[in-house]
Amino acid sequence: xxxxxxxxxxxxFLGEAGxxxxxxxxxxxxxxxxxxxxxxxxxxxALMAMVLADEIDPEVDLNKVIRMLIVHDLPxxxxxxxxxxxxxANQSEIERKAAHQLFGMLPPKRRDExxxxxxxxxxxxxxxxxxxxxxxxxxPTFNNYHNDGGTWVEFGISADQVIAKNEPIRTVSASVWxxxxxxxxxxxxxxxxxSSAKTKKTGTDA
Amino acid sequence: xxxxxxxxxxxxFLGEAGxxxxxxxxxxxxxxxxxxxxxxxxxxxALMAMVLADEIDPEVDLNKVIRMLIVHDLPxxxxxxxxxxxxxANQSEIERKAAHQLFGMLPPKRRDExxxxxxxxxxxxxxxxxxxxxxxxxxPTFNNYHNDGGTWVEFGISADQVIAKNEPIRTVSASVWxxxxxxxxxxxxxxxxxSSAKTKKTGTDA
Numbered sequence: 001x002x003x004x005x006x007x008x009x010x011x012x013f014l015g016e017a018g019x020x021x022x023x024x025x026x027x028x029x030x031x032x033x034x035x036x037x038x039x040x041x042x043x044x045x046a047l048m049a050m051v052l053a054d055e056i057d058p059e060v061d062l063n064k065v066i067r068m069l070i071v072h073d074l075p076x077x078x079x080x081x082x083x084x085x086x087x088x089a090n091q092s093e094i095e096r097k098a099a100h101q102l103f104g105m106l107p108p109k110r111r112d113e114x115x116x117x118x119x120x121x122x123x124x125x126x127x128x129x130x131x132x133x134x135x136x137x138x139x140p141t142f143n144n145y146h147n148d149g150g151t152w153v154e155f156g157i158s159a160d161q162v163i164a165k166n167e168p169i170r171t172v173s174a175s176v177w178x179x180x181x182x183x184x185x186x187x188x189x190x191x192x193x194x195s196s197a198k199t200k201k202t203g204t205d206a
Numbered sequence: 207x208x209x210x211x212x213x214x215x216x217x218x219f220l221g222e223a224g225x226x227x228x229x230x231x232x233x234x235x236x237x238x239x240x241x242x243x244x245x246x247x248x249x250x251x252a253l254m255a256m257v258l259a260d261e262i263d264p265e266v267d268l269n270k271v272i273r274m275l276i277v278h279d280l281p282x283x284x285x286x287x288x289x290x291x292x293x294x295a296n297q298s299e300i301e302r303k304a305a306h307q308l309f310g311m312l313p314p315k316r317r318d319e320x321x322x323x324x325x326x327x328x329x330x331x332x333x334x335x336x337x338x339x340x341x342x343x344x345x346p347t348f349n350n351y352h353n354d355g356g357t358w359v360e361f362g363i364s365a366d367q368v369i370a371k372n373e374p375i376r377t378v379s380a381s382v383w384x385x386x387x388x389x390x391x392x393x394x395x396x397x398x399x400x401s402s403a404k405t406k407k408t409g410t411d412a
Contacts, residue, residue: 007385010257015352017253018236021246029245030224039235039246040227046252046276047223051216051316063269066276070252110257146221179213 006107013105016077023076026151027140036143038073045069045135048142052135056173060127064117068132071114072121075099092122124168134168138180141166145183149192156194159184212313219311222283229282232357233346242349244279251275251341254348258341262379266333270323274338277320278327281305298328330374340374344386347372351389355398362400365390 020042024035046069053062075098079091103114120129141162144150152162162184170177187193226248230241252275259268281304285297309320326335347368350356358368368390376383393399 004381004385007261007381010261011348011385011389013257014250014254014348015236018250018349018352020249021235021238021242029227030221032227036227037246039249040243043226043245043249043252043276044220044224046249047280048220050273050276051219051312054313054315055213055216063272066269066272067256070249070256070272074253106257107260109260142217142220143224146224175210175213179210179217183217 009105009107010110013102016102016105017074019077020074023073023080025140026155027143028147028150030143030146032147038076041139042069042073044139045132048135048139049131052173052176053131055175056131058127060131064128065132065135067113068117068121068128069135071117072132072136074114075102075118078102096122130168131172134166134172134176137166137168138176141180142183144192145187149187149190152187152192152194158196159188159193160196162193215311215313216316219308222308222311223280225283226280229279229286231346232361233349234353234356236349236352238353244282247345248275248279250345251338254341254345255337258379258382259337261381262337264333266337270334271338271341273319274323274327274334275341277323278338278342280320281308281324284308302328336374337378340372340378340382343372343374344382347386348389350398351393355393355396358393358398358400364402365394365399366402368399 020039021037023038025038025041027036027041028034029036029040046066049062049065049069053060053065075095078098078101079095099115099118103111103118105111106114120126121132124130124133140151144152151157163181166180169180226245227243229244231244231247233242233247234240235242235246252272255268255271255275259266259271281301284304284307285301305321305324309317309324311317312320326332327338330336330339346357350358357363369387372386375386
């Protein structure tokens with residue numbers, strides 16, 4: 001049997017991690033008007049990575065990507081979510097502190113794994129992190145497409161902004177990129193995007 | 207680039223799978239009164255498996271467990287959730303049909319992987335499936351403990367029922383089992399459980 005302290009610590013961690021459902025994102029789940037929470041968001045990223053893994057180049061360690069996506073937003077239980085189009089430069093440092101606070105509750109082996117996965121995602125340099133970050137962009141884009149424009153409409157986002165934010169997808173998969181562009185074309189036709197002029201005027205294109 | 211049909215099919219699958227957030231379970235997330243949805247439930251099972259993997263015996267292929275937990279409840283987008291204490295005998299067949307319908311949207315390689323993971327979880331015979339199923343029992347138990355008794359109080363569940371439903375945990379981890387029993391003892395002291403007599407009278411002990 002493991003040291004009682006380890007089990008105690010792990011359960012304390014799970015009590016904190018269980019609050020990820022309190023953290024609301026801007027985007028909504030497909031077909032719903034409520035905000036998506038970070039736990040379900042992370043779930044859908046992991047699932048999306050699983051079904052798109054055969055579409056990417058170079059090949060990645062998919063198991064590592066899945067673990068990375070399960071871990072990458074956990075510090076939000078202490079640091080809250082930041083909106084991709086208005087992200088603060090300090091957000092990364094706030095989240096790093098939160099990561100150390102939260103993952104520091106775990107026994108050393110798992111703590112070190114979680115911190116390493118989180119840092120790898122943040123740095124975005126390995127093939128696994130690049131793929132994971134691409135999924136993190138694609139998922140809200142996909143949901144907005146299914147939700148009559150979602151946060152694009154709500155916050156007056158232009159198609160150019162969305163394409164720029166989704167650029168990481170281009171680097172990992174020609175087929176996913178092409179498919180995403182076709183969805184954005186359709187979204188344009190439906191009038192989901194603000195014109196660039198309007199966006200510049202409101203200053204959200206900075 | 208992959209065949210456009212594959213990408214089209216995968217995106218169609220993701221559009222359906224994205225509705226897992228519509229499926230409400232009986233249990234609530236820790237610290238909230240709303241019902242938990244199946245996407246966030248699945249997320250927490252995968253996370254729980256990751257941090258408890260060092261506490262179990264025999265050792266398992268953790269990556270397979272994580273994938274299994276991501277996949278295991280997906281058919282609920284067509285079959286809805288069933289409450290563990292009132293589960294219908296036909297539920298498994300309903301879910302199997304739903305699994306074939308949903309996973310059948312994917313290209314063959316991924317379809318076969320998802321169906322195999324789902325069947326392995328349902329059969330509950332491999333060490334990976336046994337561990338995954340134990341997590342599926344532990345998570346709502348853990349949430350109820352944190353939520354003033356949650357569905358135990360709401361549906362008049364007795365401690366004996368909870369212990370019986372969590373029996374799979376005993377077989378995978380002495381330390382997790384001991385910790386869970388200590389939480390249940392605490393929950394008893396707090397009066398979260400119905401007496402066995404009351405439970406029998408309401409017929410939910412069948």
